[in-house]
Amino acid sequence: MTDSEAWPRSAAAFAEAVKLMPGGVNSPVRAFKSVGLTPPFIQRGEGAYLYDIDGHKYIDYVSSWGPLILGHRHPEVVDALEKTLREMGTSFGAPTELENELAREITTAMPAVEMVRLVNSGTEATMSALRLARGYTGREKVVKFAGCYHGHADYFLIQAGSGALTFGIPNSPGVPATVAANTIVAPYNDLAAVEDIFQKAGEEIAAVIVEPVAGNMGCVPPLTGFLAGLRTITKEYGSLLIFDEVMTGFRVAFGGAQALYGIRPDLTCLGKIIGGGLPVGAYGGRREIMERVAPSGPIYQAGTLSGNPLAVSAGLATLKVLKKPGTYERLESLSARLEKGLKEAAAEAGVPVTFNRVGAMFTTFFNPGPVTDYATATASDTRAFAAFFRAMLRQGIYLAPSQFEAAFMSLAHREDDIDCTIAAAREAFKGIA
Ligand code: PLP
Structure with a gap:
């Protein structure tokens, strides 16, 4: 399916936006250029979820690029x-x-x-x-x-x-x-x-x-x-x-x-x-x-x-x-659950990835690793990342549209959101293996 079929309202909004704002956006990475898509336009957020103007729901791991550690509209x-x-x-x-x-x-x-x-x-x-x-x-x-x-x-x-x-x-x-x-x-x-x-x-x-x-x-x-x-x-x-x-x-x-x-x-x-x-x-x-x-x-x-x-x-x-007791432990356990599931899914599909994580901040690098600096990070397979990203988005998982960004867990995510994400990743990894 092409962008305009899956996201007709977003495609129209973006076509207008590019005439009004450089690249159609107010901050470059929002343009989804490096993953070969045009961006879904957001209608609203709620808890761990984003909803776009085309009626799609996503589990959000961008969290407005980090601020929304409690999720949307806490x-x-x-x-x-x-x-x-x-x-x-x-x-x-x-x-x-x-x-x-x-x-x-x-x-x-x-x-x-x-x-x-x-x-x-x-x-x-x-x-x-x-x-x-x-x-x-x-x-x-x-x-x-x-x-x-x-x-x-x-x-x-x-x-x-x-x-x-x-x-x-x-x-x-x-x-x-x-x-x-x-x-x-x-x-x-x-x-x-x-x-x-x-x-x-x-x-x-x-x-x-x-x-x-x-x-x-x-x-x-x-x-x-x-x-x-x-x-x-x-x-x-x-x-x-x-x-x-x-x-x-x-x-x-x-x-x-x-x-x-x-x-x-x-x-x-x-x-x-x-x-x-x-x-x-x-x-x-x-x-x-x-x-x-x-x-x-x-x-x-x-x-x-x-x-x-x-x-x-x-x-x-x-x-x-x-500050409430247990919040960082909760973020850690959700993030560790995702880490374990994504690593297993990548291994099953035979896709070499390196999963770097500190608490509720992490990246899946399409790279056998280790990834410790700019040189090793940029050695990642950005084409594989882009394919993974597109497959995840189509399954309702909203990741940062670049290999070189961190993903963020929030307190609004639930175990079944994580499990849904792992199931989607299993499909996405299969598609690029
Ligand atoms: N420093 C770091 C580590 C960042 O991640 C960012 C933004 O992502 C900035 C500075 C710039 O912050 P802002 O985008 O609010 O200007």
Whole structure:
């Protein structure tokens, strides 16, 4: 069946969208280009399910790219939003007690975050954290890892040149060469490469920024000692260690990857879950560094809608549910059930896959593995992935439309959703074996 037969209303909506918006979307991966489809247009979400305008129902593993750890329209989030809207309003550009409450929740959950500033997106969080790191250290260079994504600011849109430790090259036209020259790209999980970079340029490096569990080349966990090694090296050279926990914060553990692995970064970036599905971001860290942010210090960063009461209410309601006993155990058991079933289904069909998972965040790589960095992730068979993706979508399983993204389990998923997903995968793997 072609797209327009299975999704006639979506196909028509997309045909209109491409005339109105670049690629028909407001964020590139939504276009489904790499899997050879056009996207279903969403009508609504409920719990673990998405419904499209063509009448299809899907089990959702995208979860709006991570924020919806409680599923769609969780009653406590809906109640909080309604209450704030009715009793408060949409935005004031002035302080509210809600902001204190969210700041208190974050700083309590993450002891390394002694003070926090709320912003409106993960991109804003990382760009502000880097400005702060540069202002604080008086240095300009930043080390990032190939395959890690930290939002779309110029100095992060850099990828590695042939895996070597080279000074960055822009991979998006529009990124000035002078900006790119200050970004040094290292292979993920390669401490020796980082040591080498620091031996050459350590005194010039303001910060190392890392996804402590990478999610943006697919899910790639840190190898034992990698994060601790980054902590040691940055400390030795007086550089800051920035954990980009936009994806992992409150997902891999309530206290994020820093709690899971027991590492104390200088700065932490957050987003996604702390806004419960509304636009949000945050950056925070050591008090003496955060006090350099305006107006207590000279490093400027501001936002009309920052600390927005609706986003903060949705975030607070989400964290309140997550704090209940047993939530992370539940996420783990659902995710482990899926892992076991998918691995068995792939093995039965004779399809070589590597399943990387940290808690409720995971990727099935079409690659015998191990997948530990950008080079091994990009060695995956993207054509097999695309075929798998299409077969899953047609059976009502909504995955991220790219091999290089993580999937997310939510508390709304049930065992029978997982079993349905495994049954669908068994068929999908058969089709590509
Ligand atoms: N950092 C990480 C680790 C992310 O996964 C993302 C988005 O997916 C961002 C930063 C950027 O966040 P946003 O899309 O909210 O700007």
